[in-house]
Amino acid sequence: MDAKALHESQMIMARYLRDPQNNPPPAGVEQRRLKIYEDLIYNNIEGFISSGFPVLRSLYEDIAWHGLVRDFIEGHRCHTPYFLEISQEFLKFLMEDFTLRAVDPPFIAELAHYEWVELALDTAEDEIPDQVAVTDLLTSVPQLSPLAWSLMYRYPVQRIGADCRPQHTGEPVYLVVYRNREDAVCFMEINAVTARLLELIRENSACTASDVLESLAQELGIEPRSLISHGIAQLEEFTELSIVVLAPGP
Incomplete structure (x- = not known):
């Protein structure tokens, strides 16, 4: 397979994994194997989002929540390959690309930002400077x-x-x-x-x-x-x- 064909095959697979309901799978790949990749991608992303935004997750029924995560996977183009930065990309999606559905609370973006701040500070590499004794x-x-x-x-x-x-x-x-x-x-x-x-x-x-x-x-x-x-x-x-x-x- 030449480079162009390989790239096209990868793009077909990526489109399918993003939105398996509306994109055809790559030819010649067993359905069982496709299902493994599909579940692996979705479950990993959904798991990071659920753990990063626990309060937001608690406000949703399962169907509505998974629909929200699906919208993120299908519609947002992430600018980082790191799983630890998925929460930041999800926040960006809610603030820039997302259109509220009837089931979504109006405070969704602000609550997500507040929860993301806790994660961002928890993982920040900055250090607090030493406190110097002052007389006045x-x-x-x-x-x-x-x-x-x-x-x-x-x-x-x-x-x-x-x-x-x-x-x-x-x-x-x-x-x-x-x-x-x-x-x-x-x-x-x-x-x-x-x-x-x-x-x-x-x-x-x-x-x-x-x-x-x-x-x-x-x-x-x-x-x-x-x-x-x-x-x-x-x-x-x-x-x-x-x-x-x-x-x-x-």
């Missing part, structure tokens, strides 16, 4: 841990489950999801002001905590002194949780 928190330089993500959702994704299936968006939900020094992935619900504080810290490289809090107060249109005590307490908590790392000030 306000004169130290706060920096966001590379393993802390400040997120905003339209649905309360952290509460969604069998007994909580919101059908409409509400007030924005702000969360910080982080991996601590014991390698446990945790989340904390925060408010819009705290989320903005974390964003300022994420962008910070040299400003002191006092400067960051003053910038936040200016954005809010309030006196910095009224924000300092709360800001210090919040930074102390974030430091203890390894969400924020302090460096000595200038």
Whole structure:
């Protein structure tokens, strides 16, 4: 078989494995063998998706869930050959290529993103910098841990489950999801002001905590002194949780 014929044979097999209901199998391959490949491909992909998105999976009856996975396999072109990155490709499918069916919850993409963040942080190779002792928190330089993500959702994704299936968006939900020094992935619900504080810290490289809090107060249109005590307490908590790392000030 020449290279062109081999390529065409591989494409026929790939199309069949993606969508065996609507594509003919390659000629000359025993049906029993085809079934082995078909089940192997589907079961592996479905298994990774189910384990990566357990809450989302729990919201579906089997037929609807397998239909969703089939849509992903048939309609999405993955850009990675690694099984560990299937979850990321499934999320991309839901956010870019997927059209909601009547059976799908409206929060499907946001819930999937929230569950994917936990997996992404759990497998991230980044390390939290060592915490340096500082004598004055306000004169130290706060920096966001590379393993802390400040997120905003339209649905309360952290509460969604069998007994909580919101059908409409509400007030924005702000969360910080982080991996601590014991390698446990945790989340904390925060408010819009705290989320903005974390964003300022994420962008910070040299400003002191006092400067960051003053910038936040200016954005809010309030006196910095009224924000300092709360800001210090919040930074102390974030430091203890390894969400924020302090460096000595200038």
